[in-house]
Amino acid sequence: MCELNLNIFNLVIIASIFIGTTFGSLLIFTKRINRKANSLLGLVVFIIVLWNIWVVSIDFQFTHYFTYFYLIPLHYSLVLGPLLYFYVKRMTNFSFHFSKKELLHFLPVILELSVHFLIIREAFTTQKTSIETGIFYQIIPIIQFLAIISVVSYSIYALKEIRIYQTWLNENYSDNNAYNLRWLYRLIVIFAIIWILWVPYTFIDYLVFNFQLGISDYYPMYIALSIITIWISAEAFLRPEIVFLEANKKEVHHKKEYPTEEILEKASWLKEEMKKNRFYLNSELTLKSLADNLNMHPNMLSKVINDGLNKNFSDFINEYRVNAIVEKLQSGNHDHITLLGLSFECGFNSKTTFNRVFKNIKGITPLQYKKSIENNSK
Incomplete structure (x- = not known):
């Protein structure tokens, strides 16, 4: 049996798993006016929680205790961006509803799951752990890079939706402090910046260290990502719910004209x-x-x-x-x-x-x- 190598970093990750699970559950299962939007954010939190479970499983070598633990798919990073974007979309436009067209945004997760099953197959064949397979070394950096592009791109679209929403507020409400989403705007900016910081990490790891950096080397990124995700979920759940006096309809504003x-x-x-x-x-x-x-x-x-x-x-x-x-x-x-x-x-x-x-x-x-x-x- 292997001893658990506890340190301040993995203890923080473990704490984030429990805190994230709590807020994710509250967002998804608590009956509130914004429940549909909150459920999307709750899924974002659970995806980060699953990712952290994967991190801890490697650090603590779970496969020594549960041989086939690596069979469980714990990576869904390619759906983080769409989930965050549609959360903002729902928060800024209560009349928004999912259609079949919106589901296309979640198709990239099939790619991520396909890579996972290829890794599992190689692990079975070579009797290696999943992170020791050739497919993991070759494909996972590409998936990470695609995830960064996805999250940053969808974050930009989400910020645009918030700006449109703030303009609508200013044109319809005299005192809109209770309705504004400046807090969410700031946190999404931080969230996107953290993902951008994955780029130098990934390139240094892949090009300089031949993808040999261990989980402990990535702990600062995992911790930062966990903190900002929990921060967003806590703000979303603990803030008073928004009840509009009239429906928020995204109308095209008339062009500025010289007044008659x-x-x-x-x-x-x-x-x-x-x-x-x-x-x-x-x-x-x-x-x-x-x-x-x-x-x-x-x-x-x-x-x-x-x-x-x-x-x-x-x-x-x-x-x-x-x-x-x-x-x-x-x-x-x-x-x-x-x-x-x-x-x-x-x-x-x-x-x-x-x-x-x-x-x-x-x-x-x-x-x-x-x-x-x-x-x-x-």
């Missing part, structure tokens, strides 16, 4: 209506609800804001909110109310959004602005 006289007149009228009725004080204001209040079609209202005022809906509404806060600060009659309290009074419902929007518009933070007013009044 009618649009300019409607833009002036719209600004007067905003001042008179102070619709911006409603923290749940959306393009559709404002259009209903103004007896306008949402498409026309969007055109008036975009072309007539050269703004998106979010910027248009939040400017009124920031100006209302500035007016209250300058009046000196609201010193007993905190900045956060003033922001809530003026239509914001998130401290993060309030600080970000205020700084974008005024160039300084709300606290700095308040102090500048106090200093000028002395």
